């Protein structure tokens with residue numbers, strides 16, 4: 001058991017709250033900084049309920065440099081896990097400056113505060129989006145990076161910033177984790193994904209249809225070059241993803257330098273397979289219509305997870321059935337999310 005303290009930016013959000021649970025269960029102390037722009041404080045109350053442990057919560061923006069420096073002068077964090085960011089691909093095309101400001105300037109402020117206060121251990125939430133159009137599958141970490149939307153470019157800028165920083169100071173210890181498609185929820189049904197508006201992502205949309213909040217799913221295209229014509233993605237249970245962060249932190253305690261790792265399952269499922277698995281898990285119908293392709297969508301994307309298995313001794317464990325059952329438990333216990 002450890003008693004190390006970890007700073008989690010964006011810890012009230014979907015992946016952050018699940019990671020707080022795993023950190024607390026592993027014996028870490030957790031401080032969260034979140035401006036609640038896309039989350040609710042209740043998620044952290046639920047984290048405390050699940051774990052029986054307290055989370056220190058600071059409602060603040062990572063753009064607030066003075067606050068960050070003050071916080072890091074007062075506390076010696078064993079590591080920083082940086083989830084805070086905006087993540088809607090479509091919105092990033094409409095409001096690119098908002099995305100560059102929040103995701104890039106926010107990360108820059110965080111890194112400056114870390115450097116000023118001697119904190120040099122960081123895990124950064126990157127995304128499979130940095131790869132852009134797959135040239136070869138499965139996607140390895142060495143695949144070229146060529147994001148095709150502003151959101152993805154903000155992630156790549158921060159990755160580059162981290163690589164430059166590490167080249168200048170080998171004492172830094174950084175894990176860049178590229179997530180594929182996080183889905184599912186904690187087994188308790190107490191925390192899960194709670195989108196503010198109409199969900200952009202497949203599984204929150206499917207679960208809102210199943211629970212009766214939306215009429216039907218629109219399948220974005222059924223003429224892709226895939227077995228059933230619908231898009232194929234590498235869906236990963238959020239608890240597996242959260243555990244990957246704890247493993248990455250443990251790895252960073254033993255080394256310096258940069259680890260860039262895919263976190264996925266290594267296998268893809270189509271929109272139709274996910275829809276059907278969800279119907280089975282929930283016992284509810286998920287009616288659908290087929291619409292046109294969504295701009296920027298690729299036919300197939302899935303990860304090569306060899307490197308994360310080797311470096312972290314980590315593998316995703318949860319099945320598609322568990323991803324759907326856990327999403328449904330969360331959705332049916334919390335029809336309107338945390339509100």
Ligand code: NAD
Pocket residue numbers: 009010011012013014015016033034035036037038039040060061062063082083084085086087102106125126127128178179180181182
């Ligand atoms: P989320 O929106 O649920 O969580 C992000 C959290 O950051 C929210 O609680 C939000 O209030 C907070 N936040 C945003 N800007 C902030 C700021 N300036 N200061 C303080 N807090 C701020 O999203 P998530 O799905 O949990 O994603 C977490 C991270 O993982 C993000 O960086 C996202 O880009 C990345 N990511 C997500 C996915 C996905 O599909 N969910 C995939 C790949 C990468």
Ligand code: WQD
Pocket residue numbers: 087089126127128129180181182200201202203205217218219220221230231232233271294297
């Ligand atoms: C999955 C599949 C859609 C909604 C996005 C971001 C990526 C990452 C994860 C942050 C696709 C289809 C979806 C719907 C549908 N996020 N779909 N009807 O596009 O793989 O990745 O989230 O980093 O950056 O781009 O995920 O869940 O939106 O879509 O048919 O209502 O479901 O076309 O094939 P995507 P998604």
